[in-house]
Amino acid sequence: xKRLKSHSAxxxxxxLSAVLIMGLAGCAGLxxxxxxxxxxxxxxDSTADADAMSxxxxxxxxxxxxxxxAQAVRDYxxxxxxxxxxxxxxxxxxxxxxxxxxxxxxxAAIKIGxx
Numbered sequence: 001x002k003r004l005k006s007h008s009a010x011x012x013x014x015x016l017s018a019v020l021i022m023g024l025a026g027c028a029g030l031x032x033x034x035x036x037x038x039x040x041x042x043x044x045d046s047t048a049d050a051d052a053m054s055x056x057x058x059x060x061x062x063x064x065x066x067x068x069x070a071q072a073v074r075d076y077x078x079x080x081x082x083x084x085x086x087x088x089x090x091x092x093x094x095x096x097x098x099x100x101x102x103x104x105x106x107x108a109a110i111k112i113g114x115x
Contacts, residue, residue, distance in 0.1 A: 035070045036061055036109070043108035056105030059098050064088060073109045081106050 039053045061070070076084060085106065089099035 030070075030072060032061075035072045036105075037073070037112070039105070039108070040112070042112045048108060049104065052101045053105040053108055055098075056101035056103070057109075059094070060102050060105060063092050063094065063098070064102075067092070073106055076110075078107065078110055081110065 036057050039050055039057060043053060044050055060073070064070075081103075085099065085103050089102065094102070
């Protein structure tokens with residue numbers, strides 16, 4: 001029974017996070033797709049994992065915004081993200097898999113934004 005409550009609370013938290021993100025994006029005048037563009041075929045290359053990138057985007061939108069407002073992925077350079085990602089993942093206590101997913105997503109989103 002406790003486990004069911006935990007999953008239920010987790011689902012509510014995710015829903016509230018999504019609403020908060022959309023609200024923050026609206027306040028900044030940015031659409032959610034401008035903050036974190038959806039994974040698209042242009043992001044994929046021979047080494048890309050679309051599922052990992054999708055999980056990375058979701059984690060970026062739900063976990064990274066628990067401590068600060070949503071930052072547009074393209075607001076930072078590749079060099080800046082290479083420094084930011086490990087530090088923020090550590091502070092957010094993300095698993096190595098979650099960190100790798102966020103990194104895969106962010107780096108792909110930056111590349112597509114530069115073309």
